[in-house]
Amino acid sequence: MGMMSGKLGILKKILTSLPRQSKPSLITTVWSQDSPSQLKNYSLQNPRLVLFSFQNLKFLTLFDFDSHIVLISSFICFADMARNYVRFLALILAISICCEAAIFRPISESHRSAALDLFKPIDGSFSSLEETYEALRTFEVLGIGNKLDISASTCPSVVEVLGSSSSNLKTLFYALRNQRILKCALKEEILKGVSSKLKAAVNSASALPDFYHSIGGLVLIKDQTPEANVLLDDAEGVFRSIKALSQSDGRWRYGSNNPESSTYAAGMAFEALAGVISLAPSEIEQAVVATVKNDVVKLFDSIEKYDDGSLYFDEKIVNGHEHQGPIFVTSSVIRGVTAFAAVASGSLKLPGDDMLGLAKFFLGIGIPGNTKDLFNQGFHAIDSIPSSNCPFIDSERPAQGVSVSSVLGYNTPPLTVTLVQASSSSSKSASIIENQELKFDHDSSFHVLDALPKSVDIGKYLFTFEVVLNDSENEKVYATGGKTQVPIFITGVVKIDSPEIAILDSDLGSIETQKKLDLAGENSVTLSANHLQKLRLSFQLSTPSGKAFKPHQAIIKLRHESNVEHVFLVGNSGKQFEIILDFLGLVEKFYYLSGGYDIQLTVGDAVMENSLLKALGHIELDLPEPPEKAARPPAQPVDPYSRYGPKAEISHIFRTPEKRPPQELSLGFLGLILVPFIGFLVGLLTLGVNLKNFPSSAVPAIFAALFHLGIGAVLLLYVLFWLKLDLFMTLKALGLLGIFLIFVGQRILSHLASTSAKLKSGDLMTDFDPAG
Amino acid sequence: MARTTTKDAQALFQSLRSAYASTPTNLKIIDLYVMFAVFTALIQVAYMAIVGSFPFNSFLSGLLSCVGTAVLAVCLRIQVNKENKEFKDLPPERAFADFVLCNLVLHLVIMNFLG
Numbered sequence: 001m002g003m004m005s006g007k008l009g010i011l012k013k014i015l016t017s018l019p020r021q022s023k024p025s026l027i028t029t030v031w032s033q034d035s036p037s038q039l040k041n042y043s044l045q046n047p048r049l050v051l052f053s054f055q056n057l058k059f060l061t062l063f064d065f066d067s068h069i070v071l072i073s074s075f076i077c078f079a080d081m082a083r084n085y086v087r088f089l090a091l092i093l094a095i096s097i098c099c100e101a102a103i104f105r106p107i108s109e110s111h112r113s114a115a116l117d118l119f120k121p122i123d124g125s126f127s128s129l130e131e132t133y134e135a136l137r138t139f140e141v142l143g144i145g146n147k148l149d150i151s152a153s154t155c156p157s158v159v160e161v162l163g164s165s166s167s168n169l170k171t172l173f174y175a176l177r178n179q180r181i182l183k184c185a186l187k188e189e190i191l192k193g194v195s196s197k198l199k200a201a202v203n204s205a206s207a208l209p210d211f212y213h214s215i216g217g218l219v220l221i222k223d224q225t226p227e228a229n230v231l232l233d234d235a236e237g238v239f240r241s242i243k244a245l246s247q248s249d250g251r252w253r254y255g256s257n258n259p260e261s262s263t264y265a266a267g268m269a270f271e272a273l274a275g276v277i278s279l280a281p282s283e284i285e286q287a288v289v290a291t292v293k294n295d296v297v298k299l300f301d302s303i304e305k306y307d308d309g310s311l312y313f314d315e316k317i318v319n320g321h322e323h324q325g326p327i328f329v330t331s332s333v334i335r336g337v338t339a340f341a342a343v344a345s346g347s348l349k350l351p352g353d354d355m356l357g358l359a360k361f362f363l364g365i366g367i368p369g370n371t372k373d374l375f376n377q378g379f380h381a382i383d384s385i386p387s388s389n390c391p392f393i394d395s396e397r398p399a400q401g402v403s404v405s406s407v408l409g410y411n412t413p414p415l416t417v418t419l420v421q422a423s424s425s426s427s428k429s430a431s432i433i434e435n436q437e438l439k440f441d442h443d444s445s446f447h448v449l450d451a452l453p454k455s456v457d458i459g460k461y462l463f464t465f466e467v468v469l470n471d472s473e474n475e476k477v478y479a480t481g482g483k484t485q486v487p488i489f490i491t492g493v494v495k496i497d498s499p500e501i502a503i504l505d506s507d508l509g510s511i512e513t514q515k516k517l518d519l520a521g522e523n524s525v526t527l528s529a530n531h532l533q534k535l536r537l538s539f540q541l542s543t544p545s546g547k548a549f550k551p552h553q554a555i556i557k558l559r560h561e562s563n564v565e566h567v568f569l570v571g572n573s574g575k576q577f578e579i580i581l582d583f584l585g586l587v588e589k590f591y592y593l594s595g596g597y598d599i600q601l602t603v604g605d606a607v608m609e610n611s612l613l614k615a616l617g618h619i620e621l622d623l624p625e626p627p628e629k630a631a632r633p634p635a636q637p638v639d640p641y642s643r644y645g646p647k648a649e650i651s652h653i654f655r656t657p658e659k660r661p662p663q664e665l666s667l668g669f670l671g672l673i674l675v676p677f678i679g680f681l682v683g684l685l686t687l688g689v690n691l692k693n694f695p696s697s698a699v700p701a702i703f704a705a706l707f708h709l710g711i712g713a714v715l716l717l718y719v720l721f722w723l724k725l726d727l728f729m730t731l732k733a734l735g736l737l738g739i740f741l742i743f744v745g746q747r748i749l750s751h752l753a754s755t756s757a758k759l760k761s762g763d764l765m766t767d768f769d770p771a772g
Numbered sequence: 773m774a775r776t777t778t779k780d781a782q783a784l785f786q787s788l789r790s791a792y793a794s795t796p797t798n799l800k801i802i803d804l805y806v807m808f809a810v811f812t813a814l815i816q817v818a819y820m821a822i823v824g825s826f827p828f829n830s831f832l833s834g835l836l837s838c839v840g841t842a843v844l845a846v847c848l849r850i851q852v853n854k855e856n857k858e859f860k861d862l863p864p865e866r867a868f869a870d871f872v873l874c875n876l877v878l879h880l881v882i883m884n885f886l887g
Contacts, residue, residue: 661823669819673812680808687800714876718883727884734880745872749865756864 129161129174136181155184163190169201169213176220195221202238207255211242212268215275222279235280239288242272250299263313264329266299270336277343296337420464457545458492458607491607492544494551496520497575499539501599501616503529506584517616519601525617531583531624537570537601537616538578548575551605556581558597558619563636566590583621591633592626695751703748710741802849806842813838833885840878844871 132154161167161175172194179186194217201214218232232238245253245265252265273292303311304326313333314326419436463486502514512533515525519539529535537556541549554570554577566589570579583590597619604611695701714737721730795803816834825831851859851867859867 658826659824660826665823669815672815672819676808676811676815679811680804683804683807684801687797687804689797689801711872711876715879718879721880722883722886730880730883738876745869749869753863753865 129158129171129178133174133177133181136178154178155182158182158184159186159190162186162194165193165197169198169210169217172198173213173217173220176217180220180224191221191225199232202232203234206241207258208242208245208252208265208268208272209254211238212272215272215279218279219275231281232276232279233281235276235282236285236288239273239276239280242269242276243288243292245269246295248298250295250297250302263299263302263315264332266295267329267332267334267336270296270333270340274336274339274343277340292340296340299333418466418468420466423462457547458490458494458543458549460607461488461490462486463488489607491609493610494549494605494608495542495544496603496610497540497542500537501525501527502536502538503527504534504536504580506532506534519603519612519614520610523614523616525599526619527617528620528622529583530622531587533583535581535583535619536578538576540575541572541577541603542575549605549608551603551608551611553602553604555602557600557602559600560590560593560633561596562593562633564591564593564633583623587623588630590621590623592623592630593633594621594623596620693752695748695755700748700751703744703751706744707741707748710737710744713737714741796854799849799853802845802852806845806849809838809842809845813842827887829885829887833882833887836885837879837882840882841875844874844878847871 158175158178161171162179167175176194198214198217198221201210202218205211205214215238245256246269247253247261249261250266251261251263252269253259253261254265270292277289299313302313304314305311312326313330315329419438420434465486496519499517499519500514501517503512504510505512513527515527517523517525517539527535541551543549550572554572555567556570556579557565557567558581559565566586568579568581570577572578599616599619600614601616602613604613695704714734717725717730717733717737721727725733813835816831816838820831848867848871850856851862851870852864853859
């Protein structure tokens with residue numbers, strides 16, 4: 001088993017990550033014996049493959065989730081034992097793939113390691129008493145209880161909870177449960193106090209959880225310290241009050257004022273009632289107990305079923321966050337029913353298939369992902385179903401190995417496995433093998449089928465197995481199943497004879513070229529044909545025992561150099577497989593594409609070990625020109641990354657620049673422009689221009705100077721504007737300068753105006769000379 | 773007849789010259805400035821005639837600056853001329869201030885249009 005756990009890992013993840021309901025379309029993996037490295041993944045709806053290996057022929061079978069692969073054993077309730085100690089035991093015979101696709105595996109190392117992974121204490125203890133209890137119980141059932149050592153950290157909290165008076169019933173209950181496993185040191189008085197508190201709670205309880213916790217606590221105390229006084233005074237009254245909460249369909253209400261009923265509550269109720277019976281000082285009336293048994297039967301009527309045969313309980317009405325899932329509910333019911341049957345005298349007849357379906361349900365969960373699921377996965381329930389047997393086939397062994405072990409991985413009593421019948425799927429009547437017993441190999445503890453009759457040919461078969469216990473006494477303790485049917489493929493090497501390829505001339509059928517092919521090795525034939533000729537491919541297929549064989553796939557494919565492909569099926573008559581491609585009729589189908597075509601042959605089947613997909617060679621086809629209206633060949637997919645390659649280069653045509661004058665001409669005219677300016681200056685001098693009007697006194701002189709400077713600054717600003725400034729900056733600067741200039745100019749010009757006015761009047765005065 | 777025409781022309785020209793000599797100096801300065809501007813404009817037109825009007829905006833701005841400033845100078849001459857009865861009350865400094873302002877605005881526009 002250990003060697004498979006590695007390969008199991010992948011499928012485990014798939015199994016656990018998928019929701020339960022989607023299982024029928026799971027991916028299964030097929031492992032070929034010849035080359036274990038070739039793991040072929042099939043996604044199949046109803047295929048069946050299980051791997052066997054026999055001496056001569058290799059068998060290939062596929063495990064199907066939908067079919068009843070699992071051998072359901074009948075449920076036997078052992079109630080006649082003197083000790084009134086009942087075990088529900090079921091024997092499940094499951095034939096599964098040695099590697100990946102088994103669902104009904106027994107508890108194995110993978111479960112144990114998963115438990116270790118999930119239940120990791122933080123700082124040496126768990127967050128709540130409930131979680132602590134789950135961890136402890138899980139480890140106890142799996143047999144790795146010694147790996148969890150948290151008594152040092154948890155015991156003090158347990159003792160404290162039991163000692164305090166303010167703990168509620170649920171906390172007390174869980175503390176007592178932990179105490180049972182951890183066996184912390186407790187004082188007598190504490191237990192006494194707890195038991196009296198619980199007894200008081202029982203008498204005053206009205207809701208089902210209260211009953212459950214208080215009675216459960218009393219039962220736990222009774223188990224630990226038998227001398228404690230925990231017997232109920234009015235056991236029958238308590239019994240009736242719990243019973244009063246039941247409903248007609250077998251489910252229970254949580255409380256008298258809570259109208260909703262729940263299957264989970266039914267489980268709790270059964271457990272509580274079992275506790276009441278065990279705590280009763282005297283026998284409770286049988287009639288009352290019988291009504292409860294009826295309730296159990298009615299509850300089992302509401303059991304639900306998955307397609308693969310596993311059964312479970314679930315709530316009818318789902319209300320939001322309180323809904324815990326079928327695992328939770330089912331495990332609660334089983335806990336309750338087993339507890340009740342343990343204490344109730346008289347037998348409790350439950351349908352055997354139901355118990356086994358429930359066991360299948362829990363085993364089928366695989367390795368659950370979270371702690372609650374792992375706990376609920378019926379480590380409670382399976383503990384009530386301690387013995388299930390699951391045989392496994394080991395593919396490594398040359399002989400068929402059917403291994404039988406218990407659900408929890410323990411060994412089984414001696415038993416024999418018989419191959420009752422092996423019949424071909426196609427012909428229902430004839431059966432090849434009848435009643436062959438499998439020998440038990442003590443070294444490997446497998447049941448082995450030694451020899452297979454030679455007449456078994458390749459194909460699809462149905463094997464029927466039966467498990468029978470050797471010791472009839474064990475029949476009462478363990479239950480084995482009836483017959484299980486397993487579909488099996490038997491594979492072998494198919495002989496391919498006389499493969500050849502030929503070019504034939506049109507109607508006459510005369511062979512122009514004929515080449516033999518070697519389908520086991522490499523081929524590279526080169527043929528050429530025109531549209532008037534035909535291509536013929538032929539070969540013969542036969543099974544190892546000489547019969548005709550029709551594979552699932554016999555295909556020839558012609559691929560053009562431009563990746564246009566054409567596929568044809570090869571037909572057969574008996575053993576002879578032949579296809580004739582008449583190019584005259586196929587011209588249009590080939591889109592009139594002439595050129596080289598690659599030929600590829602595919603022959604394959606599930607039972608054929610030497611399936612092949614081979615390139616045969618090359619054929620040059622000469623087809624006529626396509627007419628105007630011919631269909632174009634379909635566009636082949638373009639490389640999606642080609643659009644990221646470089647694009648065509650664009651050459652931009654710039655506007656031809658205007659013809660500029662030669663440099664010298666421009667410079668000459670620049671000089672010429674300056675001539676009038678020089679002429680102006682010369683003229684000014686000729687006129688005798690002077691600066692007499694320039695004010696001599698200080699203040700006006702400054703203003704005058706500033707005025708001229710201001711004008712010069714503005715002109716300079718214009719030059720800058722032309723060279724590098726933009727209009728906005730120019731306007732900004734111009735505004736500032738303008739204000740300055742206006743102010744200064746006004747001052748100087750008004751001064752000049754006043755001066756000239758004085759002069760004028762003065763002149764007038766001087767001019768006006770009466771004397772002459 | 774021709775001799776009298778030429779003599780008349782010469783006499784006319786002489787009288788014009790002598791009349792012009794009596795104009796005040798500041799008016800003569802303004803006249804000189806106008807001549808300078810017009811000559812510059814003519815040279816620019818001649819240049820454009822030779823090389824073509826490719827940067828047309830430049831040509832226009834150059835031309836218009838000369839013409840504009842000449843016009844403004846003529847306006848100044850009119851306003852400043854003492855013999856002009858219409859602008860008797862306008863002080864010449866005021867006219868000069870207007871001349872400067874208008875020139876500055878003209879040249880701002882010219883510089884913008886020059887490109």
